Amino acid sequence: xxxxxxxxxxxxxxxxxxxxxxxxxxxxxxxxxxxxxxxxxxxxxxxxxxxxxxxxxxxxxxxxxxxxxxxxxxxxxxxxxxxxxxxxxxxxxxxxxxxxxxxxxxxxxxxxxxxxxxxxxxxxxxxxxxxxxxxxxxxxxxxxxxxxxxxxxxxxxxxxxxxxxxxxxxxxxxxxxxxxxxxxxxxxxxxxxxxxxxxxxxxxxxxxxxxxxxxxxxxxxxxxxxxxxxxxxxxxxxxxxxxxxxxxxxxx
Amino acid sequence: xxxxxxxxxxxxxxxxxxxxxxxxxxxxxxxxxxxxxxxxxxxxxxxxxxxxxxxxxxxxxxxxxxxxxxxxxxxxxxxxxxxxxxxxxxxxxxxxxxxxxxxxxxxxxxxxxxxxxxxxxxxxxxxxxxxxxxxxxxxxxxxxxxxxxxxxxxxxxxxxxxxxxxxxxxxxxxxxxxxxxxxxxxxxxxxxxxxxxxxxxxxxxxxxxxxxxxxxxxxxxxxxxxxxxxxxxxxxxxxxxxxxxxxxxxxxxxxxxxxxxxxxxxxxxxxxxxxxxxxxxxxxxxxxxxxxxxxxxxxxxxx
Numbered sequence: 414x415x416x417x418x419x420x421x422x423x424x425x426x427x428x429x430x431x432x433x434x435x436x437x438x439x440x441x442x443x444x445x446x447x448x449x450x451x452x453x454x455x456x457x458x459x460x461x462x463x464x465x466x467x468x469x470x471x472x473x474x475x476x477x478x479x480x481x482x483x484x485x486x487x488x489x490x491x492x493x494x495x496x497x498x499x500x501x502x503x504x505x506x507x508x509x510x511x512x513x514x515x516x517x518x519x520x521x522x523x524x525x526x527x528x529x530x531x532x533x534x535x536x537x538x539x540x541x542x543x544x545x546x547x548x549x550x551x552x553x554x555x556x557x558x559x560x561x562x563x564x565x566x567x568x569x570x571x572x573x574x575x576x577x578x579x580x581x582x583x584x585x586x587x588x589x590x591x592x593x594x595x596x597x598x599x600x601x602x603x604x605x606x607x608x609x610x611x612x613x614x615x616x617x618x619x620x621x622x623x624x625x626x627x628x629x630x631x632x633x634x635x636x637x638x639x640x641x642x643x644x645x646x647x648x649x650x651x652x653x654x655x656x657x658x659x660x661x662x663x664x665x
Numbered sequence: 666x667x668x669x670x671x672x673x674x675x676x677x678x679x680x681x682x683x684x685x686x687x688x689x690x691x692x693x694x695x696x697x698x699x700x701x702x703x704x705x706x707x708x709x710x711x712x713x714x715x716x717x718x719x720x721x722x723x724x725x726x727x728x729x730x731x732x733x734x735x736x737x738x739x740x741x742x743x744x745x746x747x748x749x750x751x752x753x754x755x756x757x758x759x760x761x762x763x764x765x766x767x768x769x770x771x772x773x774x775x776x777x778x779x780x781x782x783x784x785x786x787x788x789x790x791x792x793x794x795x796x797x798x799x800x801x802x803x804x805x806x807x808x809x810x811x812x813x814x815x816x817x818x819x820x821x822x823x824x825x826x827x828x829x830x831x832x833x834x835x836x837x838x839x840x841x842x843x844x845x846x847x848x849x850x851x852x853x854x855x856x857x858x859x860x861x862x863x864x865x866x867x868x869x870x871x872x873x874x875x876x877x878x879x880x881x882x883x884x885x886x887x888x889x890x891x892x893x894x895x896x897x898x899x900x901x902x903x904x905x906x907x908x909x910x911x912x913x914x915x916x917x918x919x920x921x922x923x924x925x926x927x928x929x930x931x932x933x934x935x936x937x938x939x940x941x942x943x944x945x946x947x948x949x950x951x952x953x954x955x956x957x958x959x960x961x962x963x964x965x966x967x968x
Contacts, residue, residue, distance in 0.1 A: 430767040438755065499751040503761075503808070505718050506745040507768035510737040664719050 486586030
């Protein structure tokens with residue numbers, strides 16, 4: 414009798430089958446990113462032993478989040494390509510519904526990135542005594558980033574369903590990820606220098622927080638409750654909107 | 666419900682054109698139906714509406730009693746072969762078959778049977794990008810057959826194939842529809858191909874359905890010639906007898922049968938003559954093969 418090795422659990426149902434299928438095709442990108450992130454964390458673990466280590470860990474954590482968000486953009490490009498090329502008709506000509514199709518992509522974008530991120534964030538705990546690290550901060554960061562990845566996955570999947578073009582989704586994704594927050598900051602600087610009026614840091618934070626909810630965390634206490642609540646609530650509203658409009662208009 | 670597909674006053678508009686204009690037709694259970702019309706007439710749109718991957722702008726589409734746009738579950742009983750299927754080039758044949766089988770709640774065993782039926786059982790471990798056009802079409806047919814569909818929608822199933830592959834695919838379609846006892850709708854603009862397989866016809870032109878019905882009825886209505894296959898112990902003698910009739914346009918000899926082209930206006934007289942010959946022992950049995958689709962189509966289009 415052949416030995417059976419434990420593998421990824423087999424998912425059941427049309428939605429689960431589609432998630433399983435997408436992951437089996439595109440999991441390489443997430444694995445490659447996790448290895449890259451592992452290397453970054455190896456460095457940060459050493460540096461985290463310095464007095465400013467906790468802030469550094471948060472800084473590295475946010476940087477790594479951007480890398481995972483870039484992976485989400487790249488994977489969402491495949492969804493757009495699938496819809497634009499007509500490959501999606503292959504799946505949508507089965508009992509898989511349009512809502513299930515979009516939800517499968519959202520889950521496939523968000524869940525592996527969140528899982529890989531959380532695992533890599535917890536890596537330092539393997540070599541540093543948990544008593545030396547503020548566990549609340551680590552968990553807060555993990556949940557905050559997870560919320561942001563979810564929030565971003567929903568937005569980018571919605572864009573992919575509407576635009577149906579890989580390049581356009583990549584450009585829009587990068588614009589939302591990096592350019593839009595920078596434009597807000599530069600606009601505030603220009604506004605201040607032209608009018609002399611000051612833009613309060615809270616206002617600026619709130620505006621950038623629309624694109625990156627994680628920035629709403631409390632810097633003094635390193636409390637991540639606000640971004641977690643914001644991104645999860647927004648994600649739920651966006652999921653409902655995407656299911657209502659993007660999926661309903663999905664003709665192939 | 667007797668009809669498998671029911672279109673009532675269906676309109677479908679794209680951003681730049683109207684693809685269907687008030688299409689109404691129905692297709693009964695168990696037939697092999699041709700969707701006949703030139704390129705751009707609305708055939709593919711009709712099939713996609715029936716499948717529920719397009720939403721009608723107006724009108725009602727019912728397939729197996731359900732609205733396929735709102736009820737994706739009805740697609741579990743349908744198989745679809747698109748005109749130009751786009752496959753994931755990075756996947757292997759087995760992986761795709763397995764996935765579509767799971768979506769249609771079919772087992773991998775069924776998927777392997779479908780692969781065998783269409784002759785790609787040795788290609789299961791091949792990457793899809795390595796398959797020739799003929800094999801890609803076979804793969805499409807295997808995917809369409811998963812889940813033992815009650816309704817098969819085939820969009821230009823022989824497009825881009827060489828003549829040998831065309832013959833093989835047509836043979837497969839005939840065999841499979843018989844085996845599954847499925848209703849089949851084939852969209853095509855190639856008349857000789859449809860002529861060989863269909864017994865029901867929906868004629869479509871510029872987004873409008875001009876007529877629909879059994880080929881036999883349409884042939885009579887449009888006075889197109891009809892093809893009879895007559896079994897006989899003596900084909901040459903029978904052919905000599907029939908060719909002299911003024912409403913017989915031609916006779917083709919087979920080994921133990923003949924095919925006769927008959928003007929549809931005289932089919933009763935022709936059948937009466939066959940009955941006489943049957944009593945003399947020269948005719949064993951006869952059947953209407955089909956009407957000449959080209960003539961039916963021309964007559965329907967010219968009104």
